[in-house]
Amino acid sequence: MSFITPVYLIFLVVVWLLYWKLPRRGQNVLIVCASFFFYGWWDWRFLALLITTTGIDYAVALKMGAVKSRTVRLCWLLVSLVSNLGVLGFFKYFNFFSAQFTHVLNAIGLTADPILLRVVLPLGISFYTFQALSYTIDVYRRRMEPVRDVVQYFCFISFFPHLVAGPINFAKDLLQQFEHDRHFDWNEATDGARQMLLGYFKKMVIADNLAPYVNTAFGDVTHASGWQLLWATYGFAFQIYCDFSGYTDIAIGSAKLFNLRLMRNFAYPYFAESIPDFWRRWHISLSTWFREYVYISLGGNRTSKPRQALNIMIVFLLSGLWHGANWTFVVWGGLHGLFYLGFWFALPHTDENTNRFWFIRMLRILFTFHLVCFAWIFFRATSLTEGWTVISKIGSAVLAGHMVGLQIKILLIAAAFCFVEWINRNRAHAFDIARWHPMARWSFYYVIVLIIIGYANLHYIPFIYFDF
């Protein structure tokens, strides 16, 4: 069931009403049942997969907790890694690597046909797999004790708001919330409702209204003009941000209604003044995961500068590949890696220097935004050739001058949205208006609801990150 269908709202109300009638143990059981129902609404067959991998991780963690030998623990960790990454690799990457392997064989003169499987990618597999790995790795590292209550563990993995598109929560943050009694918190609940409203606004009004324009341009790159592709690239930048952060806002808001807190995933990323800053603001949960479990495992900051640079590139390439089995994502990750290293080498102390002239800050924000947009071209393109075509067409159009087809609608949407985000940039989310007078608050809510009703694109456009 998708967040943007009325069924979800009905489901949420029913679960919420039942939840606050139950004691803690009952609440946890309810969360597990509701989450399975939520996930099974899409395809009940993949529930078995979710339950199996979750069960394996639960058992592996208990085993790791029971033994002292590091070697034995490592063996158990390998079981978890193989089962999780094996399932992920089979469903997500098998065809990709099979095709690449065949290309290599053909290139060296051996004729072979790729073995391709017709498999459907289980929804949210990349997210819940990484979440599960964070738990087993933390137990292996003795950062936390394994949880004994199987219901709590299933709550942690399958809690429906974050199940299909994150944020990826860490066991040490979320799991322990299911261990304690939860009490209704008025402020949390109202803030959750507000954040959900923001999420719906971002997704249904902004992202879904930009989607047709972006899809038209990128759907027929050969016939689209350079200017059209340029506006579509800017449009995509806002589309993907509002789509993904909209999902996250609905997820975090939903969780707050149950007095559970999920990890923050976005912190006004387009106001970043550098690429390193961007990655502290964009998809925070994933970048934190890679930092914690890949970058630090590779040596982190305790290695030589060249080795650090290599590690950074590895993290970005893996992060690109995490998004999908396509070279375009690898290039997207690689570009971000290069930009990151560029800032790292050229402006190593950029983040400590915050008291600079506002005009310079604006220029830096604009520069960073354009670097990000450039990388988005490969993220949105279906192949490297297509990405290159887009870049060359945009380049030719811009060099030739004579701007045409300025999309006033896109410009206005972007400007209005940036304004609202800018004035709230120091707050948890753009609709954090608890300080307003109640009358003003309610009026604001009504205006937003009417805008959603009046201007939402109701054609079902799935969240972009459902594909990952």
Added chain:
Amino acid sequence: MTYERSTNRYPGAGPDTKELFIGVEVPKAPETAAATKKALRAERTAIRQFAIRVVAFLAPLALIVFGIELLLWRTGETWPLERVIAAQEKNLRTFFSRDVFDHGTFRYKYLQVLRRHPQILVLGSSRVMQIRAEMFGAQGEAFYNSGGMIHSIQDLNHFLERLPPDATPKIVILGIDFWWLNANTKRVANDAFAVGVERDGAYAWQGHGYALSGYVRRPNSLGRLVSYSVGKKHDPNAIGLEALFRRMGFRLDGSKRFDLKIPNTAEGWERRLPSPKRINAMFRNGDFPFAFTKGVSRPLLDQLGVAISTLKARHVFVIAYSPPVISGWDRAASTAPGQEDFWKECHQILPEYCRSLDIPFFDVITPQQFGLDDRYMRDRYHAHETFSLYMLRRFCDDPRIRAALPDVPAIAERALASPKTNPLVPDLPDPTASPERDLGGRGKAGEVPDQID
């Protein structure tokens, strides 16, 4: 007591650490301390108050939504198709057309076919919708026009696969659009019928959403809705907003009525006539449905053969024809590159192909062959009812068809000779003259011969 959510702080926490999750100490997280009764009561009160607050916030919105839904229901716009059909069977004057919601033409027509078991069935796109039950005399009671339900040969085959044997008609009048045989014509979906037949727009929440959205964006249109649903402009014969606003919609026999005014002057006719400019441009540019192609697609022709053979195997007498296009199209088709071969081939291959399958085929694509002009065309490729009557009369030149449709020649002669007949609408008997008549269904069409040679 508080507990720390995370032991490590890293840049992933973002620019404003106080606002962030990681590393923040969360207040008020009672662990195992038993909640007192007082605290529990206070919590229950807070939950109730929160729920009341949410309900209070939503109440005005719900009232508006409920009010609009009520008005829409009153117009028939949101009626399920089963209810629409039942209402049409009760009142023969009714006509149905939705405006905001999806028409559900596939399902609406298919349900009618299943319900009525017509013995004369018109199959095709919207270009065959002008053939009416009254054109068939007594056989009209067992007639149904499912025009608008079939948009491609794939649709035709899907329909035949789905049609129960006991609902098989005796005569099928099949309107074949030439572009069905063009492999390059982009269709919305090859399974438009297969998907559409399962859907009723009245049950889709998006339809309700779009209706609301329209009234929020244009509050003035609410006044129009009120006047047409509960005000003076309400017409109990019109079901659906388009039926109310534009006086057009599907009659019970599946044909479509239009509220067209006959121009009194030559200038009036000039304004009304469809312009050939647009169709010429469509041919030139290869716009839908006139996509550029080298010729008739053999696989599609074979699929058409499968459909006709299926009908013949069920002992259905098939009359095939190609519906008309306004004058001048042939010049456009013969001069536009990428069009000429296809259209030429259609004229040659389709009659031969139908002859090989032993079914009559009529190429009526040019109105001039009946001595008619563009006044008989509603738009670029939709004819008026009068044209359809001329066409049926021509069909009856074939002795097999004359035997199968014995009433048509007399009705056509009478109607076309009537001074009340105009290029738009022929003077046909009033279908509602005897509203108590049995609406047919199985066994009510004894006039259709069992065997047609």
